[in-house]
Amino acid sequence: xxxxxxxxxxxxxxxxxxxxxxxxxxxxxxxxxxxxxxxxxxxxxxxxxxxxxxxxxxxxxxxxxxxxxxxxxxxxxxxxxxxxxxxxxxxxxxxxxxxxxxxxxxxxxxxxxxxxxxxxxxxxxxxxxxxxxxxxxxxxxxxxxxxxxxxxxxxxxxxxxxxxxxxxxxxxxxxxxxxxxxxxxxxxxxxxxxxxxxxxxxxxxxxxxxxxxxxxxxxxxxxxxxxxxxxxxxxxxxxxxxxxxxxxxxxxxxxxxxxxxxxxxxxxxxxxxxxxxxxxxxxxxxxxxxxxxxxxxxxxxxxxxxxxxxxxxxxxxxxxxxxxxxxxxxxxxxxxxxxxxxxxxxxxxxxxxxxxxxxxxxxxxxxxxxxxxxxxxxxxxxxxxxxxxxxxxxxxxxxxxxxxxxxxxxxxxxxxxxxxxxxxxxxxxxxxxxxxxxxxxxxxxxxxxxxxxxxxxxxxxxxxxxxxxxxxxxxxxxxxxxxxxxxxxxxxxxxxxxxxxxxxxxxxxxxxxxxxxxxxxxxxxxxx
Numbered sequence: 001x002x003x004x005x006x007x008x009x010x011x012x013x014x015x016x017x018x019x020x021x022x023x024x025x026x027x028x029x030x031x032x033x034x035x036x037x038x039x040x041x042x043x044x045x046x047x048x049x050x051x052x053x054x055x056x057x058x059x060x061x062x063x064x065x066x067x068x069x070x071x072x073x074x075x076x077x078x079x080x081x082x083x084x085x086x087x088x089x090x091x092x093x094x095x096x097x098x099x100x101x102x103x104x105x106x107x108x109x110x111x112x113x114x115x116x117x118x119x120x121x122x123x124x125x126x127x128x129x130x131x132x133x134x135x136x137x138x139x140x141x142x143x144x145x146x147x148x149x150x151x152x153x154x155x156x157x158x159x160x161x162x163x164x165x166x167x168x169x170x171x172x173x174x175x176x177x178x179x180x181x182x183x184x185x186x187x188x189x190x191x192x193x194x195x196x197x198x199x200x201x202x203x204x205x206x207x208x209x210x211x212x213x214x215x216x217x218x219x220x221x222x223x224x225x226x227x228x229x230x231x232x233x234x235x236x237x238x239x240x241x242x243x244x245x246x247x248x249x250x251x252x253x254x255x256x257x258x259x260x261x262x263x264x265x266x267x268x269x270x271x272x273x274x275x276x277x278x279x280x281x282x283x284x285x286x287x288x289x290x291x292x293x294x295x296x297x298x299x300x301x302x303x304x305x306x307x308x309x310x311x312x313x314x315x316x317x318x319x320x321x322x323x324x325x326x327x328x329x330x331x332x333x334x335x336x337x338x339x340x341x342x343x344x345x346x347x348x349x350x351x352x353x354x355x356x357x358x359x360x361x362x363x364x365x366x367x368x369x370x371x372x373x374x375x376x377x378x379x380x381x382x383x384x385x386x387x388x389x390x391x392x393x394x395x396x397x398x399x400x401x402x403x404x405x406x407x408x409x410x411x412x413x414x415x416x417x418x419x420x421x422x423x424x425x426x427x428x429x430x431x432x433x434x435x436x437x438x439x440x441x442x443x444x445x446x447x448x449x450x451x452x453x454x455x456x457x458x459x460x461x462x463x464x465x466x467x468x469x470x471x472x473x474x475x476x477x478x479x480x481x482x483x484x485x486x487x488x489x490x491x492x493x494x495x496x497x498x499x500x501x502x503x504x505x506x507x508x509x510x511x512x513x514x515x516x517x518x519x520x521x522x523x524x525x526x527x528x
Contacts, residue, residue: 023065023068024065024070024072025063025064025065025072025075025077025123026063026077026078027063027064027065028061028063028078029060029061029062029063029078030060030061030062030078031058031059031060031061032057032058032059032060033056033057033058033059034056034057035054035055035056035057036054036055037052037053037054037055038051038052038053038054039051039052040052040053046096047094047095047096047097047103048094048095048096049092049093049094050091050092050093050094050095051090051091051092052089052090052091052093053089053090054087054088054089054090055086055087055088055089056085056086056087057084057085057086057087058084058085058086059082059083059084059085060082060083060084061078061079061081061082062076062078062081062082062083063075063076063077063078063081064076064081066120066495067123067494067495067496068494068495068511069494069496071123071125071129072123072124072125072126072154073122073123073125073126073129073496074120074121074122074123074126074158074231074495074496075120075121075123076118076119076120076121077119077121080117080119081117081118081119081120082115082116082117083114083115083116084113084114084115084116085112085113085114086112086113087110087111087112087113088110088111088112089108089109089110089111090108090109090110091106091107091108091109092106092107092108093105093106094106099179100178100179100180101176101177101178101179102176102177103174103175103176103177104174104175104176105172105173105174106172106173106174107170107171107172107173108169108170108171108172108173109168109169109170109171110167110168110169111166111167111168111169112166112167112169113164113165113166113167114163114164114165114166114167114281115162115163115164115165116162116163116165116281117160117161117162117163118159118161118162118163118281118282119157119159119160119161120157120158120159120205120231121155121156121157121158122152122153122154122155122156122157122158123154124154124155125154126152126154127151127152127153127154129496130152130226133226134223134226134227151207151208151209151232152209152232153206156206156207157204157205157206158205158206158208158231158232159203159204159205159231159236159283160203160204160205161201161202161203161204161205161236161283162201162202162204163199163200163201163202163281164199164200165197165198165199165200165279165281166197166198167195167196167197167198168195168196168197169193169194169195169196169276170193170194171191171192171193171194172191172192173189173190173191173192174189174190174191175187175188175189176188176189183258183259183260184256184257184258184259185256185257186254186255186256187253187254187255187256187257188252188253188254189252189253189254190250190251190252191250191251191252192248192249192250193248193249193251193274193276194246194247194248195246195247195248195276195277196244196245196246197244197245197246197276197277197278197279198242198243198244199242199243199244199279199281199300200240200241200242201240201241201242201243201281201298201300202239202240203236203237203238203239203240203283203296204237204238205231205234205236205237206237207234207237208231208232208233208234208237209227209228209232209234210224210227210228210232210233210234210235210294211234211235212227213227213228214228214293214294219288219293219294220288224288224293224294225288225294228285228294230282230283230284230285230346231283233283233285233294233296235285235294235295235296236283236285236296239296239298241296241298243279243298243299243300243301245277245279245301247276247277247304249274249304249306250272251271251272251273251274251306252271252272253269253270253271253272254269254270254271255267255268255269255270255271256268256269263316263317263318263319264314264315264316265314265315265316266312266313266314266315267311267312267313267314267315268311268312269309269310269311269312270308270309270310271308271309272306272307272308272309273306273307273309274304274305274306275304275305275306275338276304277301277302277303277304277305278301278302278349279300279301279302280300280301280302280347280348280349281300282300282346282347282348283296283346284296284297284298284299284300284348285297302336302338302349302350302351303336303351304336305334305335305336305337305338305351306334306335306336307332307333307334307335308332308333309330309331309332309333310330310331310332311328311329311330311331312328312329313326313327313328313329314326314327314328320369321367322366322367322368322369323364323365323366323367324364324365324366325362325363325364326362326363326364327360327361327362327363328360328361328362329359329360330357330358330359330360330361331356331357331358332356332357332358333354333355333356334354334355334356334357335353335354336351336352336353337351337352337353337354337355337387338350338351339351339352339446340446341446341447342446342492342493352387352388352390352401353388353390354387354388354390355385355386355387355388355406356384356385356386356388357383357384357385357386357409358383358384358385359381359382359383359384359385360381360382361379361380361381361382361383362379362380363377363378363379363380364376364377364378364379365377373420373421373422374418374419374420375418375419375420376417376418377415377416377417377418377419378414378415378416378417379414379415380412380413380414381412381413381414382411382412383409383410383411383413384405384411385405385406385409386403386404386405386406387401387402387403387404387406388402388403389402389403390402398447398448400447400448400449401447401448404448405442405443407442407443407444407445407446407448407452408442408443408444409442410439410440410441410442411440411441412438412439412440413437413438413439413440414437414438415435415436415437415438416435416436416438417433417434417435417436418433418434418435419431419432419433420432420433424466427468427469427470427471428466428467428468428471429466429467429468429469430464430465430466431463431464431465431466431467432462432463432464433462433463433464434460434461434462435460435461435462436458436459436460436461437457437458437459438456438457438458438459439454439456439457440456441453441454441455441456442454444488444489444490444491445491445492445493447493449491449493449510451491451510452488452491452492452510452512454487454488455487457485457487458483458485459481459485460481460482460483461478461479461480461481461482462478462479462482463476463477463478463479464476464477464478465477472526472527472528473524473525473526474524474525474526474527475522475523475524475525476522476523476524476525477520477521477522478520478521478522478523479518479519479520480516480518480519480520481515481516481517481518481519482518483518484517484518485515486514486515486517487514487515488512488513488514488515489512489513489514489515490512490513491510491511491512491513492510492511492512493509493510493511494509494510494511
């Protein structure tokens with residue numbers, strides 16, 4: 001089970017002590033998820049017509065102690081904070097084949113509605129916490145209690161925001177493989193996609209401190225940003241905004257493959273991928289140096305992301321089909337990379353101008369002919385995945401990013417595994433498996449804070465199962481993280497702690513969701 005806690009020097013977290021993990025508010029998660037789909041095929045004179053119709057409904061109520069501390073600062077209640085998706089999709093495909101071509105054409109449509117209610121509630125300690133913060137920042141001269149009005153009252157709603165987004169996607173596509181010779185195939189695919197989105201945002205909440213701070217202190221005062229944090233900014237209360245966007249793109253692929261013989265094949269490919277733009281469903285405001293400081297910014301959109309990817313590689317096996325070796329080199333160039341950043345107070349997707357990923361990968365699988373039942377396999381990837389140089393001037397694209405390796409992108413990664421199957425007792429068989437995963441150093445934070453790095457890591461897992469092909473019963477014994485390695489699943493700026501409290505710089509206090517420790521158990525399965 002993962003934990004979260006405050007960490008300034010990578011010290012107490014891995015002790016998994018309750019003193020570094022707090023939740024003094026209910027963290028209930030309630031999820032309802034259901035869907036239906038129909039896949040219908042018709043054989044017609046020159047091909048097969050396929051219709052895929054689907055509907056999916058997902059709702060989640062989420063409680064959260066947002067400050068991850070022993071203080072009762074702020075929280076979300078699962079009864080009034082919820083997300084709901086409803087998606088309908090329809091696809092029609094017509095496919096056929098001749099001696100020289102496998103062809104396919106199709107159309108696609110989807111409609112998605114997204115409803116979000118974001119109600120953040122002040123805890124009983126919020127007023128005292130900010131009172132001490134402001135007294136310290138002002139040298140004892142500024143008293144929050146002197147502000148007119150009733151602000152930061154425990155139990156009051158800091159935000160009561162409602163977002164309603166609808167999205168329609170239309171696409172037409174084709175994918176065709178031409179057998180130009182007995183050895184050479186050429187695949188060409190194209191897809192035209194159009195996305196249309198509308199977002200209606202209604203902001204609410206109780207009295208905050210920003211209006212008074214601007215009137216009394218002015219935008220240039222160093223205390224104003226702290227009094228005008230997005231969730232305490234009463235300039236949002238009563239504001240409604242509607243945003244519309246349309247994105248379109250032509251994506252596709254070209255791939256050539258050449259088979260030298262029955263055992264060796266090589267290929268080269270180019271593909272263009274596309275991810276639609278969208279909106280941040282969170283508060284956004286202008287900064288102190290903008291023409292309208294600390295006023296709501298109702299433009300929360302981010303641009304579409306595209307990637308141009310190139311790859312050359314080979315696939316091979318020996319005559320006995322006991323050794324399989326594959327390899328590839330790749331180069332990928334992203335434009336308007338959609339970076340999802342947790343700022344210590346909110347999740348923001350922002351567009352980074354460019355990311356380049358390049359490298360090579362190999363994998364091997366070996367079935368020794370002299371030892372039946374044994375399978376050895378492994379893989380190795382070398383990748384350099386870096387942001388382009390660009391001007392990073394705001395909180396959401398911090399100065400560490402330009403020219404740096406992106407988060408969750410180790411330069412080296414690899415896997416090794418061995419599986420052995422043998423007779424056990426009577427008609428029962430046994431399967432033994434040991435697998436390992438290696439990654440070189442990488443950073444888990446979107447702002448690349450050095451406190452969020454994970455060192456070189458080797459994780460080993462093991463499984464042992466007993467089964468009978470004629471029996472519905474199977475027993476499996478397993479162990480995960482066999483050598484009890486400690487590492488971060490994810491590290492993040494802890495809300496309202498360190499500099500993240502003012503949103504002026506990345507936080508110096510870091511929380512983390514920890515990796516599961518050595519975990520072992522048994523699983524019994526019955527097939528029916």
